[in-house]
Amino acid sequence: MGDTLLFDAMIYLSAAVLVVPLAQRLGLGSVLGYLLAGIIIGPFLLGFIGEEGDELLHFAEFGVVMMLFLVGLELEPRLLWRLRTPILGMGGVQVLASTAVIGMIAYFTGFQWNEALAIGMTFALSSTAIVLQTLNEKGLMKSRGGQSSFAVLLFQDIAVIPILALLPLLALGHGGGGEGGDGHGHGGGAMDGLPAYVQTLLTLGSVVFVVLAGRYLVPRLMRIVAATRQRELLTGAALLLVIAVAVLMTLVGLSPALGAFVGGVVLANSHYKHELESDLEPFKGLLLGLFFMAVGASIDFNLVANNPVLVLGLVVALLIVKAGILFAIGKSFGMGLDQNFLFSLGLAQTGEFAFVLLSFIKQEGILPGDSVALLLVVVAISMAATPLLMLFNERVLQPRFGTREKVEQSRPADTIEEQRRVIVAGFGRFGAVVGRFLGANGVRATILDNDSDRVDLLRRMGFEVYYGDATRFDLLESAGAEEAEAIIIGLPTPEQNLMLVEVVKKHFLHLHIVARSFDYMDTYDLMDAGVLHIFRDTLRNGVAAAGETLKLLGFRAYQVDRHAHRFLEHDTNALRSLAAVRQDEGEYADMVRGTVSDLEQQMKSDLGPNTYPRDYGWDSESLVKEFGEA
Amino acid sequence: MPKVLILFAHPALERSRVNQVLIQGVGDIPNVHFHDLYQHYPDFYVDVQHEQELLLMHDIIIWQHPLYWYSVPPLLKQWIDLTLEHGWAYGSKGVYLKGKRVLNVITAGGGHAAYEAGGYNGFTMHDFLRPLEQTAKLCGMEYLPPYLIHGTHRIDQAGAEKARKDYHTFLRALGAGEVDPEELKPLYYANDHRILNPVK
Numbered sequence: 011m012g013d014t015l016l017f018d019a020m021i022y023l024s025a026a027v028l029v030v031p032l033a034q035r036l037g038l039g040s041v042l043g044y045l046l047a048g049i050i051i052g053p054f055l056l057g058f059i060g061e062e063g064d065e066l067l068h069f070a071e072f073g074v075v076m077m078l079f080l081v082g083l084e085l086e087p088r089l090l091w092r093l094r095t096p097i098l099g100m101g102g103v104q105v106l107a108s109t110a111v112i113g114m115i116a117y118f119t120g121f122q123w124n125e126a127l128a129i130g131m132t133f134a135l136s137s138t139a140i141v142l143q144t145l146n147e148k149g150l151m152k153s154r155g156g157q158s159s160f161a162v163l164l165f166q167d168i169a170v171i172p173i174l175a176l177l178p179l180l181a182l183g184h185g186g187g188g189e190g191g192d193g194h195g196h197g198g199g200a201m202d203g204l205p206a207y208v209q210t211l212l213t214l215g216s217v218v219f220v221v222l223a224g225r226y227l228v229p230r231l232m233r234i235v236a237a238t239r240q241r242e243l244l245t246g247a248a249l250l251l252v253i254a255v256a257v258l259m260t261l262v263g264l265s266p267a268l269g270a271f272v273g274g275v276v277l278a279n280s281h282y283k284h285e286l287e288s289d290l291e292p293f294k295g296l297l298l299g300l301f302f303m304a305v306g307a308s309i310d311f312n313l314v315a316n317n318p319v320l321v322l323g324l325v326v327a328l329l330i331v332k333a334g335i336l337f338a339i340g341k342s343f344g345m346g347l348d349q350n351f352l353f354s355l356g357l358a359q360t361g362e363f364a365f366v367l368l369s370f371i372k373q374e375g376i377l378p379g380d381s382v383a384l385l386l387v388v389v390a391i392s393m394a395a396t397p398l399l400m401l402f403n404e405r406v407l408q409p410r411f412g413t414r415e416k417v418e419q420s421r422p423a424d425t426i427e428e429q430r431r432v433i434v435a436g437f438g439r440f441g442a443v444v445g446r447f448l449g450a451n452g453v454r455a456t457i458l459d460n461d462s463d464r465v466d467l468l469r470r471m472g473f474e475v476y477y478g479d480a481t482r483f484d485l486l487e488s489a490g491a492e493e494a495e496a497i498i499i500g501l502p503t504p505e506q507n508l509m510l511v512e513v514v515k516k517h518f519l520h521l522h523i524v525a526r527s528f529d530y531m532d533t534y535d536l537m538d539a540g541v542l543h544i545f546r547d548t549l550r551n552g553v554a555a556a557g558e559t560l561k562l563l564g565f566r567a568y569q570v571d572r573h574a575h576r577f578l579e580h581d582t583n584a585l586r587s588l589a590a591v592r593q594d595e596g597e598y599a600d601m602v603r604g605t606v607s608d609l610e611q612q613m614k615s616d617l618g619p620n621t622y623p624r625d626y627g628w629d630s631e632s633l634v635k636e637f638g639e640a
Numbered sequence: 641m642p643k644v645l646i647l648f649a650h651p652a653l654e655r656s657r658v659n660q661v662l663i664q665g666v667g668d669i670p671n672v673h674f675h676d677l678y679q680h681y682p683d684f685y686v687d688v689q690h691e692q693e694l695l696l697m698h699d700i701i702i703w704q705h706p707l708y709w710y711s712v713p714p715l716l717k718q719w720i721d722l723t724l725e726h727g728w729a730y731g732s733k734g735v736y737l738k739g740k741r742v743l744n745v746i747t748a749g750g751g752h753a754a755y756e757a758g759g760y761n762g763f764t765m766h767d768f769l770r771p772l773e774q775t776a777k778l779c780g781m782e783y784l785p786p787y788l789i790h791g792t793h794r795i796d797q798a799g800a801e802k803a804r805k806d807y808h809t810f811l812r813a814l815g816a817g818e819v820d821p822e823e824l825k826p827l828y829y830a831n832d833h834r835i836l837n838p839v840k
């Protein structure tokens with residue numbers, strides 16, 4: 011591998027860089043892009059990846075571990091507690107029912123009961139990697155369907171532990187099976203030979219250790235590392251953290267992904283949350299990408315070519331069965347139709363755990379090698395089909411059966427529809443405040459949002475709401491962008507905001523754009539895109555909070571008010587000049603170093619009590635000087 | 641041609657009956673610049689430098705506002721406090737406004753009679769305007785008699801339109817240099833000028 015490592019890296023990265031943007035431009039999403047890239051460089055097309063594909067898959071699975079760590083970081087313990095019903099209820103029912111139904115089908119098609127059960131358990135699980143990545147990309151994580159998907163995936167991650175423990179028991183004296191107490195755990199084996207109760211104690215102990223370490227040890231460690239002021243060391247520490255958790259969990263036979271998730275939740279309240287997030291994000295992205303490529307490359311097209319009907323039949327049957335069960339669960343938990351489509355189609359595939367479980371099943375001798383090979387292909391294809399299913403849901407099902415994009419007006423014909431002058435794109439925390447204050451001034455806005463539960467609620471309250479992706483030209487058009495005067499842009503991510511700005515600038519140039527931004531960087535982007543009215547999320551609030559504090563310290567309220575005003579003015583001007591020179595990269599880097607990254611320095615020079623002009627009109631010093639000599 | 645700057649102060653223009661009509665189209669009159677203070681500084685954060693630059697560019701300054709409690713609305717007072725800095729507008733080095741002319745354009749609920757000596761309000765309009773008059777003088781400016789629209793409570797649409805026509809005639813003449821400020825000085829109110837009162 012040694013000298014080919016760089017060459018391999020080049021192949022993978024070029025495939026990703028070439029194919030993923032193309033897939034995204036075609037509206038297929040990045041996951042499908044990576045899968046396609048994997049298929050292209052895989053053994054059956056270009057042949058750049060050969061046998062090492064499996065190895066690669068194992069390595070890249072670490073991306074899933076990292077993703078769950080990051081998911082955990084976003085999820086405070088309180089939030090997790092609120093999700094306990096869907097996790098246990100929906101997740102439990104899903105795993106049990108899918109195992110039972112898939113197992114039954116396998117049994118009646120000629121498998122032994124133990125083989126059928128193993129298959130059932132393996133195929134009950136879904137792909138955390140594909141589902142979460144796709145939901146994130148579409149901004150649907152916070153919707154009801156997204157939350158429920160997450161809950162079920164979490165339960166499945168937990169369920170892997172008992173499943174791994176059960177499998178050796180299913181090896182009913184087949185040839186090479188059940189090498190004694192091979193325990194659970196696919197990599198480790200450090201605890202082999204220990205009595206069962208010691209193993210259990212060690213397992214529990216290591217979870218407790220992760221929780222305690224996350225609370226007490228890690229923050230201290232991070233502080234020490236941060237004190238060195240070496241950026242790369244912080245990244246290294248973040249990586250170490252995740253890897254260490256994964257290793258520990260593997261040793262005691264728990265799922266590394268689950269361990270990482272617990273570690274993440276414990277650190278969700280720490281100071282280093284954002285540091286960790288930004289450090290790990292790119293690694294996660296690349297590793298996941300690699301993982302998806304490996305999945306694409308692992309599809310054995312020879313097998314497909316030899317039994318096309320069988321393979322595709324199995325995939326379709328699997329998807330239908332799983333989706334059907336999920337749909338019934340969604341329905342009984344009171345999910346609306348389109349959230350339920352998202353939920354049931356999204357989770358219908360089989361996930362990355364199946365790769366682990368199937369190789370374990372083969373190793374234990376539960377199933378013969380050729381059956382396992384066939385099943386592996388089914389797993390991979392079902393995963394690859396997921397983005398397509400989501401697309402099908404978005405383009406075909408939702409418009410037909412989901413929350414209507416627009417509610418048909420059923421008003422008496424004689425009331426003249428008042429003209430909607432403003433469109434609010436994104437009715438989240440920001441958009442909601444904007445919409446309310448506009449409404450308080452008698453300006454009824456047209457709302458665009460892609461959370462169908464919220465859309466239903468708003469419609470019940472009599473708002474004019476369009477449901478769907480606000481960056482779509484046709485949705486904007488039917489929402490009346492042609493006649494409106496202004497659009498408020500407050501979508502959940504900077505990327506979506508920017509995309510919408512581009513669409514508006516291109517097709518509805520007459521609209522005033524009022525946009526919400528998140529931080530410096532996306533504020534520049536919006537400025538570059540020609541947006542004149544930008545409201546940075548925390549700016550005004552932060553200044554107001556500081557002002558309030560100054561008043562508590564005894565500053566005069568009106569003085570604070572005027573200084574706050576001046577501060578905001580200065581901040582805006584500084585940003586403007588920065589945005590203007592940003593084109594010139596070199597100069598930009600200097601400016602950033604001077605003003606933005608070194609925030610503390612900037613504030614010192616900005617707000618020194620003597621650096622701003624005072625309100626000389628209220629100054630009597632010079633008067634005393636000129637007229638004071640009596 | 642003299643350049644005219646209207647500094648307009650009305651805190652609730654959307655409810656105004658008279659001023660709203662008066663200012664329609666004033667910005668189009670040649671040599672007249674209309675500057676809406678409450679629109680620019682809703683937070684009373686007067687941009688002093690900008691205001692001083694505007695003053696430098698004009699020869700005749702008009703403070704236009706409704707009469708509130710015998711005085712100016714608060715933002716106009718804020719404008720005066722902050723813009724007319726010592727060392728710029730007055731004092732030994734404050735020479736920049738010297739020779740300019742100032743007058744008030746005022747709408748008042750009370751009628752003419754209510755502002756006569758011994759009338760309902762006790763003092764004349766000129767009495768109430770003394771602080772502004774002296775402010776102008778301290779800055780080396782000439783304070784001209786005010787232009788008054790009395791009895792706004794009883795003005796109807798047609799009356800407002802008539803007031804607007806007169807006001808615009810006056811402004812146009814000022815901007816065109818057809819009204820010599822010297823001729824205004826001896827008048828009681830600026831709207832007594834012959835341009836609005838042709839001899840029958």
Ligand SMILES: Cc1cc2nc3c(=O)[nH]c(=O)nc-3n(C[C@H](O)[C@H](O)[C@H](O)COP(=O)(O)O)c2cc1C
Pocket residue numbers: 655656657658659660705706707708709710711747748749750751792
């Ligand atoms: C707070 C307040 C104070 C006022 N004080 C006076 C006053 O002292 N003398 C007077 O004649 N009119 C007074 N008025 C009446 C206003 O001058 C009159 O409503 C205004 O000039 C009409 O112009 P508009 O229609 O453009 O608002 C007052 C009105 C308000 C709201």
